[in-house]
Amino acid sequence: MSDNTLDELRTAVAERRLPAPAVRRALAGSAEAALMRKAGRLLAGLEAENAPAVSVAVHATFTAGSFEPLLRAALVGAGLAPAIEHGEYGTFDLTLATAALTADVVTLLLDAAYFLPRDWSADLETLEKHVEARLAEFRGLLAGARERTSALLVLHTVPLTSEVRDAFISVRARAGVARLWCELNASLLRLVEEDPQVVTVDLVGALAEAPVPVRDARLHRYGDMPYTDGALLVLAGQVRRVVQAKRGLSRKVLALDLDNTLWGGVVGEVGAQGVQLGGLYPGNCYLELQRTARRLRDQGVILVLASKNDPQVVEEALTGHPEVLLRPDAFSVSAVNWSAKAGNLRDAARSLGLSTDAFVFMDDSDFERGHVAGELPEVALVPANGDPAYLVGALLRDGWFDVMALTETDRRRPELYRTRALRSDFATGFGSSEEYLAELGIGVEIAPATGFTVARLAQLAARTNQFNLTGIRFDEAETAAMSADPGHLVASIAVADRFGDDGIVGAVWVDRRAGAWKVLNLVLSCRVLGRGVELAIAGWLLRTARDGGAGTVEGRFTRSPKNGVAADFWTRAGFTQAGDGEVFAFDLSDAFPDLPEWITLRERSDD
Template sequence: MLESLRAAVAEGRAPSPADLTRLALVSDPLVLRKAGKLLARLEDADGLRPLRVALLATCTIGSYEQILRASLVSAGVLPDLVPGPYGMFELTLATDPFDGVDVVALLLDETCFLPHDWAATDVDGLAGHLEARLADLRGLVLSAVERSTATVLLHTVPLPAQVRDSVISWRARAALSKAWAKLNEGLLDLAAQHRQVAVTDLVSVLADSPFPARDDRLHRYGDLPYTDGALSLLAREVRRFAQARGGLSRKVLALDLDNTLWGGVLGEVGAEGVQLGGLYPGNAYREVQRTASRLRDQGVVLVLASKNDADLVDEALTAHPEVLLRPEAFSAKAVNWSPKAGNLREAASALGLATGSFVFLDDSPFERGHVEEELPDVVVLPADGDPAHIVRTLLAQGWFDVAELTETDLARPELYRSRTLRNDFAGGFGSSEDYLHALDVRLVVQEADGFSVARVAQLAARTNQFNLTGLRFDEAETGRRIADPDHLVVTFAVADRFGDEGVIGAAWVDRSGVEWHVDNLVLSCRVLGRGVELAIAAWLARQAHAAGATALRGRYVPSKKNGLAKGFWTDAGFTAEGDGAHALALDAGLPEAPAWINLLEGNEVAR
């Protein structure tokens, strides 16, 4: 893998999707350090999303910079890491404007909170000091996010053994641990106090890790309190956050059946003979199903990908008393004897999603190898070996993390299941227009507010195919535009006879002058093909005209992924002006929404 990374850097290109997945799965901190040093020379690469990260530490940063760079690149990010000056943590956090910074990542150790000298006989006094230092840090963090659009990411701090064990009274030691737990509770609570603050629980991550947290010699020698292993775990958490923040997480979990969701081969032992529930190993497989069900409850789309007889599988999923994933849990099913790579490709097409949004879990090395070869952008995970480890394999890297769950996330599995039903329904009509009229499409337009800002920012981060300019307005910037009368931020929701798709699009419009400018318009690919985008253009033109604007302007900025949106502006009646610019004069007639779309505004829905 290191040789592949070296070649990519030498050629000035992004590492391959397969290499990014391998890099994300690396657990050896030495390999991450080497990878980070190599990737420091990668200055620009198509396919990696730029992210500027300020690193502020209460100790020496040391190898953390290299480890963090490797971890962030594995998420599809090209990080620009800016370490803060040593010994100036509080001053920098208090005064730096963080211009152009996306994330301020803090590296904290116990010296941020403990006095230089403390009395083991006065634990109550120490607890009071911890509370005061927490209040100081809280003020610094909230001040930083108020004066910038950056997100501050911090973490809980482990209580060093030498501090804990310096207190020899069992009762006092318990009081000290309680005070430290309260400190970490206060750190975690910061995430609830401002949308631009995020916290990861490093203490619990370390508790479930084979790495020691501290290296006493390096701590005394170079003010390096954490081991490289501990830093690699923290870097993984930062990577998970950046991945979620940037909309780079996966949406689909494709699951094998035999020796993955149950033990044994269904075709050989029958539904009654598979190992599921009860004692080991059946209880391990049932936990895999329970975990997949929890992911589905949070918006992960499940796809069944099994080489089996379809009728036998449906019977087993329906009748087996220990099955937790019934047939309706899967938004798409590919149960046949065809190669799984082709089945996954067809499932992605049916769902209207890229294969790069898939995670594939399978016990067969052959099937995994074939999918890796044919679909390198799919994350492929092993389910062979001890079934007790499958859940950890599936969850450890946070492939499905999101910054915040929205109503659309929660409804996503049913939305995509409805899409497959909609595709089946389309086959019974003589023309596409007849089909679209029969769908009874309803487009609901509403100005964004504090309740929808998280979903709007999520759409900006995660939408690639119908993303006209590539501008990704985050939650902070979107909130500022919502509050600014010179800007309009609007959401679009779609429903039809098969169900409610939820909020599937958003537009950011500058309306400060006599001409309105659409800074960006994004739309989920699952509603394309119904004329929704043309109805949106018609609505925007009508609003601009009603406000007295003379023209509505928009741009198309091509990327590797948004080619399907190339003709949108001209299809909507706009005139191309060159270099991606388009304009619609509002005094020469306004475009009409497609006749089969019922366009409603938010207040009409409320009535």
């Protein structure tokens, strides 16, 4: 990060906009705590009108020092406009016990002293009882806070200082205190399994690989600052990844180069048998990157091949080389040609029905990455040049693909997007779109939300941008609460056709406490648009509301930079514009519009 970067931050604040994409990438990838601290302070007045806003409250058991500006810089690097507030020093327990906690995200910063007695003895049994009691108190405070807020609560594992560990001169006792502390951190991590509203990031694990000192003894004693700025920047990066996932900014597609990225060497020059892959260094580095990409694909990341090469040579290498793990069918789209990679990425996005801001592009060429940055600044870039030993770390470090919870639909996503190409081929030769849709055999199943589907519905709310009627992103806790409330209706929408089952691709949240049912939001994955699914949902909603005794159904459309495709949904569904222009209504005494005749609608009850 340079002085020019800081100048761009000043300009962005003055112009009330996010910094340029290249500057945000610099913020997202920076490990320079001093510059990030300065950047965060410059961004304190940012009121970006072109970015999703997020409010974050920071409460610490110690003096938080530079954490606020470091977190602000990290969040702006992720493309967010954060509003950060911090609690007063010494009020941590009181805040958890009594405060309303109205922010979107509440970050709880912990240190070892919070769990240790002020004057502890080297009696391991006594120390263990105190730590366990303190942990129980903290869990109780957390449970009480959870009942008073809908915020996501983010906390972290806690490093044990050497002053505590090395004060035990018995080797066995030292192992015992280390075990005690591992169990404490395991308990903090286990909170994630117990409550969807709590996230624990593994700061201890992250610091183990960070080239920064965790603690400065003088700062600790002088100002109750147990962590260095470098350690706080690592923590800010971990929190940024959580907030990024919560706000639905995760990427879905990994576009990969081949030469000197997925294997060493240029296949067009050395042939399929001459590339470096597997065996000893550096071939083992490229093999590990392929393993990592395959693991990402198994978790739902869509792989795209983007290589300037002769297709026949690449086909020979991908199918014939015994060490290749990513065979041709691992890629949902392959662009192997001599065209500009920016254009190939645009075409791949069009084929997948996704925006290019869902892409991460990994390439060893400075020129290729620079060209993509100039043409498609919204694409996240990962350099693959330099020592290949660092390829995997470069790909995973920024958490581009993080999600709040992994669902079965996520795992099936790469194959689901491959079927889009099959549908495109099948579509040729029909006289009309209606004939094509009828031959697809589309089935839509609508079902009340359950404990098994709530996480998927919350994920759809977070990550759907195009067909998202109001932009309200109900999280997992809110969705679960509404699904259990008789005054609300939360339903999942699943779609299948002759090419396979797309799984749950949509969700609707409805307030049905009055005679006029109000649709709080309706989201639908872009991969099923164009089939009339949204109209089938509207028809189901009208019939369900009438059967439930409602007189009208109201919906809203709140325009965003990305949801123009849904702008005419309510009028196409037979609703009439009313109120302030964002409101649409349907009188249930009127005749209902016909459902798309090519869709078979199935409704599953909650019995």
